[in-house]
Amino acid sequence: MDEARIARRASSPRLWLAGGWLLLALLAAIFAPLVAPQDPLAQDLMLERLPPFWLDGAEPGYWLGTDSLGRDLLSRLIFGGRIAFIVAFAAATSACLIGSALGLIAGYFGGWADRIISRIVDVWMAFPPVLFAILLVAVLGTGLSSVILAIAIIDWTRFCRVIRAEAMSQARMDYVESARIAGYGRIGIMLREVLPNVLPSVVALLSLEMGIAVIVEAILSFVNLSISTDDPTWGSIIAEGRLSIHQAWWVLVFPLITLILTVLSFSQFGEALKARFDPVLR
Amino acid sequence: MSACLDICELSAVLPNGQRVLRSVSLSVQPGEVRALVGESGAGKTMIGKAVLGVLPKSVRVVEGEMLIEGEDLGRLDAKARRNLIGARTALIPQDPLTALNPSRRIGAQMTDRLVRILGWSGERADQRIRQLLDEVQIRDPERVLKSYPHELSGGLRQRVLIAAAFAAEPRLIVADEPTTALDVTVQKQILRLIAQLQREHGTAILFVTHDLGVVAKISQKVSVLYAGKVVEEAETAQLFAAPQHAYTRALIAATPRYTDPYASLKPVDESVLAGLTAEIAAADNDWRPGHG
Ligand SMILES: Nc1ncnc2c1ncn2[C@@H]1O[C@H](COP(=O)(O)OP(=O)(O)OP(=O)(O)O)[C@@H](O)[C@H]1O
Numbered sequence: 088m089d090e091a092r093i094a095r096r097a098s099s100p101r102l103w104l105a106g107g108w109l110l111l112a113l114l115a116a117i118f119a120p121l122v123a124p125q126d127p128l129a130q131d132l133m134l135e136r137l138p139p140f141w142l143d144g145a146e147p148g149y150w151l152g153t154d155s156l157g158r159d160l161l162s163r164l165i166f167g168g169r170i171a172f173i174v175a176f177a178a179a180t181s182a183c184l185i186g187s188a189l190g191l192i193a194g195y196f197g198g199w200a201d202r203i204i205s206r207i208v209d210v211w212m213a214f215p216p217v218l219f220a221i222l223l224v225a226v227l228g229t230g231l232s233s234v235i236l237a238i239a240i241i242d243w244t245r246f247c248r249v250i251r252a253e254a255m256s257q258a259r260m261d262y263v264e265s266a267r268i269a270g271y272g273r274i275g276i277m278l279r280e281v282l283p284n285v286l287p288s289v290v291a292l293l294s295l296e297m298g299i300a301v302i303v304e305a306i307l308s309f310v311n312l313s314i315s316t317d318d319p320t321w322g323s324i325i326a327e328g329r330l331s332i333h334q335a336w337w338v339l340v341f342p343l344i345t346l347i348l349t350v351l352s353f354s355q356f357g358e359a360l361k362a363r364f365d366p367v368l369r
Numbered sequence: 370m371s372a373c374l375d376i377c378e379l380s381a382v383l384p385n386g387q388r389v390l391r392s393v394s395l396s397v398q399p400g401e402v403r404a405l406v407g408e409s410g411a412g413k414t415m416i417g418k419a420v421l422g423v424l425p426k427s428v429r430v431v432e433g434e435m436l437i438e439g440e441d442l443g444r445l446d447a448k449a450r451r452n453l454i455g456a457r458t459a460l461i462p463q464d465p466l467t468a469l470n471p472s473r474r475i476g477a478q479m480t481d482r483l484v485r486i487l488g489w490s491g492e493r494a495d496q497r498i499r500q501l502l503d504e505v506q507i508r509d510p511e512r513v514l515k516s517y518p519h520e521l522s523g524g525l526r527q528r529v530l531i532a533a534a535f536a537a538e539p540r541l542i543v544a545d546e547p548t549t550a551l552d553v554t555v556q557k558q559i560l561r562l563i564a565q566l567q568r569e570h571g572t573a574i575l576f577v578t579h580d581l582g583v584v585a586k587i588s589q590k591v592s593v594l595y596a597g598k599v600v601e602e603a604e605t606a607q608l609f610a611a612p613q614h615a616y617t618r619a620l621i622a623a624t625p626r627y628t629d630p631y632a633s634l635k636p637v638d639e640s641v642l643a644g645l646t647a648e649i650a651a652a653d654n655d656w657r658p659g660h661g
């Protein structure tokens with residue numbers, strides 16, 4: 088009990104810090120047109136490579152400086168957050184729904200359902216994921232929906248494996264047998280008895296997967312395979328920043344920090360939520 | 370009046386052909402407690418699972434019949450069988466922790482069965498559960514109903530499971546070593562509680578145990594199981610007074626007595642076991658499913 092309580096206390100600042108950053112970034116992305124100080128696409132060669140506000144030569148209104156075309160970095164990061172979050176939510180949720188459902192069925196029912204699903208997972212996992220993503224996007228064509236689709240298609244196995252193992256160990260528990268004796272149907276038992284016990288893991292994985300989706304999207308736009316318009320994405324800003332690292336380090340460093348903070352927050356937030364929801368740890 | 374539970378010549382095998390139950394016959398009359406005693410691996414739990422329709426997939430019943438209140442389970446389709454077992458039987462399991470769903474509150478788990486399976490109103494189910502919690506001497510039902518299983522002690526969890534087992538007024542309860550996972554002082558209370566509720570509700574119990582001391586306290590009839598075979602059955606008093614089978618005598622000699630705890634115990638005699646094993650092997654050689 089005491090250990091559980093300590094774990095819960097420890098999870099609290101983690102939950103609030105990670106959740107706080109995510110909320111801030113999410114709100115900024117949603118209300119980007121209102122909160123962004125500049126037009127993220129407006130170029131102004133008079134203002135190129137302005138440094139962030141605390142350095143000499145900074146201009147008011149351009150807090151994090153500008154890139155080599157004179158576009159405001161902070162505004163670009165805020166607008167880039169829109170695509171990051173859209174991809175994170177859509178891709179992770181789709182991967183989660185497919186993977187968790189199949190994992191639950193495989194783990195709870197076992198038998199041939201499990202054999203088929205596990206075999207598919209094995210085949211899937213044989214592909215290196217990043218290569219797989221690039222290949223998929225090359226086939227599906229670039230664009231937001233292909234990126235989302237590619238991530239979902241690749242990463243559902245992550246959910247499937249974990250949830251299968253958990254459902255399997257839950258299915259062996261006596262409470263499932265008692266439910267059988269009492270006369271519950273199999274599907275009813277799967278949804279009412281087993282699902283709530285694997286839900287904390289689903290939530291943790293979902294949050295982690297959102298972070299992964301953000302990285303994958305950044306990688307894809309870094310190699311210019313994500314969305315093809317001029318809309319800023321964190322990956323494309325990083326790609327541009329890399330070219331001007333010697334003249335304007337901030338164009339590389341700030342999007343990297345944003346990306347890392349967001350990804351870490353997603354994974355920490357998920358872990359903390361799991362600790363919260365897990366009745367045995369609570 | 371037909372027996373509450375009637376098992377006739379039940380045999381079951383593993384995929385490798387090994388027999389786990391060998392023409393087991395036993396019956397439990399209404400309102401009676403029958404102990405099923407035997408050492409670990411004898412097949413006690415298998416019999417309980419067979420009755421409740423939850424045998425592991427790998428175990429196949431190859432012959433025999435099971436009747437609950439005269440209804441032959443083998444003649445019913447799967448759904449009717451489930452309904453019959455769900456309505457007339459209940460289980461008091463060995464491990465009270467894993468037998469409760471860790472992520473659902475006790476109250477919800479207990480009423481859910483009555484409401485969903487038996488179609489009771491929520492209010493009636495709630496009342497019933499509270500009444501049962503009172504009968505198993507739980508003093509603070511409010512707290513228990515709101516708790517998650519891990520928040521209760523082992524003894525309290527087992528009380529909850531006993532209450533749940535009796536709640537729907539089953540005709541037959543299978544109790545599979547319900548006190549083994551508890552410490553000694555709690556064991557006695559739980560045993561007394563089961564005996565008391567059994568008497569008040571007039572429920573028949575198939576009481577699985579490996580402890581002859583428990584057998585003497587709770588049951589009226591006993592079946593002694595060895596390697597999936599019933600080697601002796603008798604009234605409890607009769608069994609202790611005049612055990613017929615050599616294995617039963619050895620088992621009694623191997624049980625510590627409260628009156629004389631320092632008397633030397635004899636482990637079950639090797640020659641008795643060797644004789645039994647040979648007897649069973651010979652019977653197995655002659656045995657084919659259906660020709661028992
Ligand atoms: N899931 C299973 N699949 C195959 N064989 C099993 C399974 N569970 C148990 N057995 C075997 O069936 C036999 C009877 O086991 P059972 O659990 O009924 O014994 P028991 O009398 O309840 O013993 P214990 O006192 O240890 O609970 C044993 O030989 C055991 O190895």
Ligand SMILES: [Mg+2]
Nearest residue numbers: 413414415545
């Ligand atoms: Mg057992």
